[in-house]
Amino acid sequence: MDEGTPDALRMLLTRTVVRQFTDRPVGDELVELMLEAMVAAPSASNRQAWAFVAVRDPRTLRLVTAFSPGVIDRPPLLVAACFDRSRTARRRPGPWDEGLLCVAMAVQNLLLAAHALGLGACPVASFRAGPVRRLLGLPAHIDPVLLVPVGHPARLPTRAPRRDQKEVISHDFWGRHDRA
């Protein structure tokens, strides 16, 4: 990454997990921009087999947080990203559903939009699905997949170290690290 890197690419490279937030609320306009970016993610067969609940009500935030060990600070906004099983494109049972992957991609857009707007966020998979369902009134066909706390960062985030690219990326064939 150097000075010639486009802003948009820089945003991808500098986003990191933010888990602690100031008390400052997240205004309507920012919420709207983030939600718009979120549903601009890809959608398998354009089924949009997803649903989202954006929570800002303080009582609901307190209760959801209490049942979500992965949410370590009380955020001003929490988005529950869900898979809508009634809209699945899958004809036969398999290890996973494309629609589920699209929920994750939408969450990534949300994280990136937050970062682009000077906010911080993180994806959380550690929560008790039963109580979260009840608190948010989710019907049976809606599965909560990830919770995303969002807010103004309380501290400067640091990036987690990454595995060496040679461990993770091959070229043309598994385990080949230089192009033929």
Place this chain on the structure above:
Amino acid sequence: MDEGTPDALRMLLTRTVVRQFTDRPVGDELVELMLEAMVAAPSASNRQAWAFVAVRDPRTLRLVTAFSPGVIDRPPLLVAACFDRSRTARRRPGPWDEGLLCVAMAVQNLLLAAHALGLGACPVASFRAGPVRRLLGLPAHIDPVLLVPVGHPARLPTRAPRRDQKEVISHDFWGRHDRA
């Protein structure tokens, strides 16, 4: 989206699926930038339970494409995004694994990086896993999740229509569309 929208946010809102490509190759520098952005995605417990094969070899591209109905044009680059089951954080079997969601998020970063660099891409779940495994030499613990053809767009892409936000997004409680 207006003139005040930051470039980074605009990029999230304007990315769309590109399935057809010109013959122009994708150079090393662009590939490197995209792969770097890809692995900057979130990773549950920082396990980075993912692996990627970036394919540019013409013979391998031709063969993988032949076994992948979802890849409708021959791209100059195809990234196979895989889940590394040997690095899963999951202690008990469940409907999905967090690491799998991280693979999807990494793919979203790849799609966005391609878009930021003037390229086009799309996530493809329709491929025959067995032949793709063999062609790329994937070991048993590496599951191909999505194939991502990448290249210079052959035509101006159009955005797919989206469901009304009121269908998809609730506030504070399922089905509530205005804040209390």
